[in-house]
Amino acid sequence: MKIKLYLFITILFITSITSSVMAAPVLELWEVFPDDAHFWEEAAEKWNENYGDQFTIELRFVPQAELRRELSTALMTGTDPDLVTIDNPHFASFADIGAFADLTEKVEEWGEADQYFEGSWNSVIYDGKIHGVPVDSNTIALFYNKDHFREAGLDPDSPPTTWNELREYGEKLTVPEKNRRGFTFCADRSEEGTFQFLPFIQQGGGSIDNINTPGAIAALQLWTDFVDNGWASSEVISVGQQESFSMFAEENASMAINGPWVLYQLDDVEFEWGLTLMPVNDDLNIQSSALGGFNLGVMKSSEYQDEAWEFIKWLHSEDIMIEMYWDVLGGSRIPPRGDIANLPGKWVENDVMAVFIEQLEFAQPRGPHPKWPEISSIIQIAIHESLTGAKTPEAALNDAAVKLEPYFE
Amino acid sequence: MKFSIKKDQNNFYFKMLVPAVLFFIIFIIYPIYFNIRLSLEDATLRTIMLPQRPFIGLENYLTIIRDPLFKKALINSLIFTTGSVFFQFTIGFSLALFLFKKFPLNKFVRSSIILGWVLAPIVVGTVWSWLLNSDYGLFNYLLKSLNIITQEIRWLTNPNIALRGVVITNVWFGIPFNMLLLTGGLSSLPQDIYEAAKIDGTNTFQKFIYITLPLMRQTIGATLMLGVIYTFRVFDLIWVMTRGGPVNATTTLPIWSYQLSFDFFNLGEGAAVANILFMIMLVIALIYIKFFAGKEE
Amino acid sequence: MKISKHKTLLFTLISIIIFVLYMLPIYWMFISGLKASSEIYSIPPTLWPRSPLFNELYNVFKMAIPYLINSFIIAVSVNLVTLFIGATGGYALARLKVSWMKWILLAFLIAQMLPNILRVTPLFVIFRDLGLIDNYISVILAISTFTIPFAIIMLRAAFLEAPVELEEAALIDGASRFRAFFSISLPIVKPSMIIVSTITFIWSYGDFIFSISFLRNRAMQPATVGLYNFIGAEVIHWNRVMAFATLTALPLIILFLIFQKHIVEGLAAGAFD
Numbered sequence: 002m003k004i005k006l007y008l009f010i011t012i013l014f015i016t017s018i019t020s021s022v023m024a025a026p027v028l029e030l031w032e033v034f035p036d037d038a039h040f041w042e043e044a045a046e047k048w049n050e051n052y053g054d055q056f057t058i059e060l061r062f063v064p065q066a067e068l069r070r071e072l073s074t075a076l077m078t079g080t081d082p083d084l085v086t087i088d089n090p091h092f093a094s095f096a097d098i099g100a101f102a103d104l105t106e107k108v109e110e111w112g113e114a115d116q117y118f119e120g121s122w123n124s125v126i127y128d129g130k131i132h133g134v135p136v137d138s139n140t141i142a143l144f145y146n147k148d149h150f151r152e153a154g155l156d157p158d159s160p161p162t163t164w165n166e167l168r169e170y171g172e173k174l175t176v177p178e179k180n181r182r183g184f185t186f187c188a189d190r191s192e193e194g195t196f197q198f199l200p201f202i203q204q205g206g207g208s209i210d211n212i213n214t215p216g217a218i219a220a221l222q223l224w225t226d227f228v229d230n231g232w233a234s235s236e237v238i239s240v241g242q243q244e245s246f247s248m249f250a251e252e253n254a255s256m257a258i259n260g261p262w263v264l265y266q267l268d269d270v271e272f273e274w275g276l277t278l279m280p281v282n283d284d285l286n287i288q289s290s291a292l293g294g295f296n297l298g299v300m301k302s303s304e305y306q307d308e309a310w311e312f313i314k315w316l317h318s319e320d321i322m323i324e325m326y327w328d329v330l331g332g333s334r335i336p337p338r339g340d341i342a343n344l345p346g347k348w349v350e351n352d353v354m355a356v357f358i359e360q361l362e363f364a365q366p367r368g369p370h371p372k373w374p375e376i377s378s379i380i381q382i383a384i385h386e387s388l389t390g391a392k393t394p395e396a397a398l399n400d401a402a403v404k405l406e407p408y409f410e
Numbered sequence: 411m412k413f414s415i416k417k418d419q420n421n422f423y424f425k426m427l428v429p430a431v432l433f434f435i436i437f438i439i440y441p442i443y444f445n446i447r448l449s450l451e452d453a454t455l456r457t458i459m460l461p462q463r464p465f466i467g468l469e470n471y472l473t474i475i476r477d478p479l480f481k482k483a484l485i486n487s488l489i490f491t492t493g494s495v496f497f498q499f500t501i502g503f504s505l506a507l508f509l510f511k512k513f514p515l516n517k518f519v520r521s522s523i524i525l526g527w528v529l530a531p532i533v534v535g536t537v538w539s540w541l542l543n544s545d546y547g548l549f550n551y552l553l554k555s556l557n558i559i560t561q562e563i564r565w566l567t568n569p570n571i572a573l574r575g576v577v578i579t580n581v582w583f584g585i586p587f588n589m590l591l592l593t594g595g596l597s598s599l600p601q602d603i604y605e606a607a608k609i610d611g612t613n614t615f616q617k618f619i620y621i622t623l624p625l626m627r628q629t630i631g632a633t634l635m636l637g638v639i640y641t642f643r644v645f646d647l648i649w650v651m652t653r654g655g656p657v658n659a660t661t662t663l664p665i666w667s668y669q670l671s672f673d674f675f676n677l678g679e680g681a682a683v684a685n686i687l688f689m690i691m692l693v694i695a696l697i698y699i700k701f702f703a704g705k706e707e
Numbered sequence: 708m709k710i711s712k713h714k715t716l717l718f719t720l721i722s723i724i725i726f727v728l729y730m731l732p733i734y735w736m737f738i739s740g741l742k743a744s745s746e747i748y749s750i751p752p753t754l755w756p757r758s759p760l761f762n763e764l765y766n767v768f769k770m771a772i773p774y775l776i777n778s779f780i781i782a783v784s785v786n787l788v789t790l791f792i793g794a795t796g797g798y799a800l801a802r803l804k805v806s807w808m809k810w811i812l813l814a815f816l817i818a819q820m821l822p823n824i825l826r827v828t829p830l831f832v833i834f835r836d837l838g839l840i841d842n843y844i845s846v847i848l849a850i851s852t853f854t855i856p857f858a859i860i861m862l863r864a865a866f867l868e869a870p871v872e873l874e875e876a877a878l879i880d881g882a883s884r885f886r887a888f889f890s891i892s893l894p895i896v897k898p899s900m901i902i903v904s905t906i907t908f909i910w911s912y913g914d915f916i917f918s919i920s921f922l923r924n925r926a927m928q929p930a931t932v933g934l935y936n937f938i939g940a941e942v943i944h945w946n947r948v949m950a951f952a953t954l955t956a957l958p959l960i961i962l963f964l965i966f967q968k969h970i971v972e973g974l975a976a977g978a979f980d
Contacts, residue, residue: 190653427800
C-alpha cells in the first residue's frame with residue numbers, strides 16, 4: 002500500500018514539474034486605455050487564441066494618471082511588468098534610467114522602422130538606442146464651424162492658414178450675444194497645455210532649448226490677444242482638451258484646436274464643420290504640429306524579451322495592424338506607420354483623417370528629454386503668466402528661457 | 411480604595427493597548443521612516459533602482475526652502491487650511507445643533523448632507539469646477555440671473571480668486587465630517603444637567619455657552635485638530651480643479667510635494683516638502699496635546 | 708416639552724432650504740450622468756438633460772455591481788478591525804492614568820499626518836514581502852493605518868466624556884474590568900461608535916490609492932477603481948463617470964438612513980428648546 006502511495010506522489014510530483022515547465026509563460030502588459038474600443042483586450046485575446054501555446058499576454062489596466070508612479074514603484078521593488086505603454090513625452094525619462102530593453106538589433110533585423118512617421122519613431126530613440134516602438138500616433142489640427150463662417154460672412158471653404166488670418170477670423174466670429182467665442186484651445190496647467198502650445202513655438206522658429214525667439218513670443222502674444230479680447234475664453238487655462246472641444250461641439254466656439262480623439266463629440270451635431278492644417282506664422286511659414294500617442298516598451302528586467310518582441314512584431318505586421326486599427330477601432334486611431342496609414346481606400350479616404358495624416362508629417366515629439374515633465378511645467382507657467390496678465394509674453398518667455406537653460410547643458 | 415488598585419488597573423489598560431501598538435509600529439512607523447530617509451537621499455528616477463541611494467543629508471531641504479515656490483506654497487496652505495476649517499467647523503456645528511432638534515425631516519436632511527463627503531474627490535472637484543466655470547457654470551449663471559453680478563466671476567481662473575474657489579469647494583466637502591463628529595458629541599451629553607438648567611431658568615444661549623461647550627470640549631478639540639490635519643493634507647480636490655494653477659495660485663504644499671515626487675520624480679525633494687508639512691502639523695498636534703490631553707477630565 | 712407647532716414648521720422650512728442649497732452639486736452630478744457628453748458644457752447650463760440617457764445609466768449600473776460588492780467587502784472588514792482596535796485602544800488611553808499617555812496620543816496623531824500617497828511605496832514593499840499583493844488583507848491593513856488612529860482619538864474623547872461612576876459602581880459590585888468595559892462603558896459611547904464606524908466606512912469605501920496599487924486583479928477592485936474605466940488616457944466620458952459616481956453613493960445613503968436611528972433615538976430630548 003505504501004509503495005502505491007509513494008508512486009502516486011512521485012507521479013504527481015513529476016507531472017506537476019513538467020507541466021509547470023511546459024506551461025506557456027505569461028507576459029504582463031500594462032496599458033492605460035480602458036475606453037479605447039478594447040484595443041488591448043482584443044489584441045491580447047487574438048494573440049492568446051492563436052499563439053497561446055507559445056506564451057500568453059495578460060493585461061493590467063492602470064489609469065493614465067497613476068502609470069508613472071506605479072511603474073517607478075515597480076522598478077524600485079523589482080516588480081515591473083514585461084511590457085508597458087507610456088505616453089511618448091515621458092518615454093525618455095524611463096529610457097534614460099535603462100528601464101527598457103535595448104531593441105536596436107532586433108529592430109534593425111526587422112527592417113521596418115523607416116515606415117513609421119518620423120516624429121513617432123524619434124520618440125523611442127534615446128542615447129542612440131531604440132527603446133520601444135510607437136503604438137499609435139496622433140496630432141492636432143484646426144477644426145472650424147462652417148455655418149458660423151457663413152454667418153460671419155467668411156468663406157467656409159477657405160479657413161485661416163496663417164496666424165494673422167486666425168486672429169482676423171477669431172475677431173469676426175466672436176458674437177457675445179450668442180455666447181460665442183471665435184476660438185478655443187487648451188492651455189491648462191498640465192501636459193495638454195504644453196502639447197497644444199509647443200507647435201506654435203516651433204512654428205515661431207523656437208524650440209525647447211531656444212524658447213524666446215521673436216516668433217515664439219509672437220505666438221504667445223497671439224494667444225494672449227485672443228484671451229484679452231474675449232475671442233477665446235479665459236477658461237482655456239483651466240480646461241483640458243476634451244472640455245475645450247466641448248465648447249466647439251456646443252457651438253460656443255467657432256474654431257478649435259484638437260485631435261482625432263474628440264471626433265466622437267461631433268457624432269450628433271447638426272452643424273457643418275471642417276478640418277484644416279494648423280495655421281502658420283506669416284513670415285516664417287514653418288509647419289509644425291504636436292506629436293501625441295503612446296509608445297510600447299519592453300522592460301529590461303523581463304525574462305521574456307524575445308517573446309515580447311515576437312508579440313510586437315505580430316501586432317505591427319500589416320495584416321494585424323489593419324485589422325486592429327481599421328476594424329476594431331473603426332479607423333478612429335491612426336497607425337504609427339506611414340505606409341499603412343496612407344493605404345488607399347482606408348484612412349486617406351476620410352477627409353478628416355487625411356488632414357491628420359498630412360499634419361502628422363510635420364509632427365515633432367516633445368523632447369525626447371529625460372526631464373521633460375519639468376520642462377513642460379516651465380512652459381505651462383510661462384503660458385499662464387502671459388494669459389493671466391501677470392507678465393508680458395516677452396517677459397514670460399524670457400524668464401522661461403532662463404529657467405530652461407540648466408536642462409540643456 | 412482607588413489608590414491600591416491603581417497598579418492592576420493600569421496593567422489591564424496596557425494589555426488593551428497591545429494590538430494598537432503592534433500595528434502602529436509595523437504599518438505606521440515604517441512608512442514615516444521610509445519617507446524621512448528618502449528626504450535625506452538623492453532620490454530621483456535615476457537612483458531608485460540602485461540598492462543604495464546616495465545620502466545627501468539636508469540638501470533636499472535647503473533646495474526646497476530656497477525655492478521661491480516654497481513661500482507661496484506655505485502661505486497658500488495656511489490660507490487654505492484656516493479658511494476651510496473655520497467655515498467647515500462653524501457651519502458643521504450649526505447644522506449639528508440645528509438638526510439635533512426634533513422636527514420632521516431632521517434625520518433625512520442629516521443623512522443627505524453626508525452625501526457630499528461620500529463622493530470621491532475627483533467627482534466633487536470635477537462637478538464643482540463645472541459649477542464654478544466662468545462660461546458655462548451654474549453659479550455665474552444664477553448670480554447673473556438674479557442680477558447680483560454683471561461680469562462673470564472667474565472663480566478658478568483668476569489667480570487672485572482661485573484659492574477662494576477651491577476653499578469654497580473644500581468647505582462644502584468638509585461640512586459633513588464636522589457635522590457628524592459634533593453630532594456624535596452632542597449625543598453623548600448627559601441630559602440631567604439640561605433638566606436642571608431648565609428648572610433654573612437659563613435660556614438657550616446660556617445653556618450653549620455654559621453647558622454644551624464645556625461638556626463638548628474634548629469632541630470639539632478632536633474635531634478641530636483632525637479637521638486641520640486632514641485639510642492640510644488635501645491634494646486630490648485641488649489637483650482635479652486647478653492642478654495648482656493658474657500659475658501657482660492654488661499650489662499648496664501637498665500639491666507641490668506630489669508634483670516633485672510623481673511628476674518630476676525628484677522623490678527626495680518631494681519627501682522633504684511632505685516632511686516639512688508633517689512638522690507643521692506636529693506643532694499643531696503638540697498644541698492640541700497641551701490643551702486637551704494635559705489634564706485628566 | 709415639545710416644540711411648538713409654529714417652530715416645527717419654521718424649522719422644517721429652514722431644513723428644506725438647507726437641503727436644497729447643500730444638494731445642488733449632488734443634483735448636478737446626478738443630471739450630468741444623464742446628459743450627452745458635450746451638453747455638460749452648454750451655455751447657458753441646462754437644469755435638466757435635453758434627452759436624459761436613462762439607458763446609459765442602466766448600462767453603467769449593471770457594470771457597477773461587482774465593483775460595489777468589492778467596495779463593501781473592504782469597507783466592512785476595515786470597520787471590524789478598526790472598531791475593535793479603536794475601542795480597546797481609545798478606552799485604554801482614556802482611563803490610563805500615566806503622565807506619558809499624552810505622548811501616545813501624539814503618536815496616534817502623527818500617524819494621521821502622512822499623506823496616503825507617500826505610504827504606498829513603503830507599504831507596497833512590506834506587503835510584497837508578505838505576499839499580500841492581490842489580497843484584500845493588504846488593502847484592509849493599509850486603510851486601517853489611518854482609520855485606527857482616528858478611531859482611537861475620537862473614542863478616547865468619548866470615553867473621557869462618559870461618566871466614570873457607572874463603571875466604578877459595576878467594579879464595586881464585583882464585575883471584572885473587561886465586563887465593565889464591555890457591558891457598561893461601551894454602550895454609553897454607542898453614538899460615538901456609530902459615528903466613528905460611519906466615517907471609517909466612508910473612508911474605506913472611498914479608498915482609491917491603496918486599492919489601485921495593491922489590487923491588480925480587476926475582479927477584486929472596488930468601485931473607486933472601477934470609476935477609472937471611464938477615465939481614459941485621451942477620452943473621459945464624464946457623463947458615465949458621474950452616473951457611476953451616483954450609483955456608488957446610493958448604497959451609502961441607504962445604509963446611513965438605516966443606522967441613523969441609533970444615534971439620536973431617545974437622547975437629548977428637549978435639550979435645545
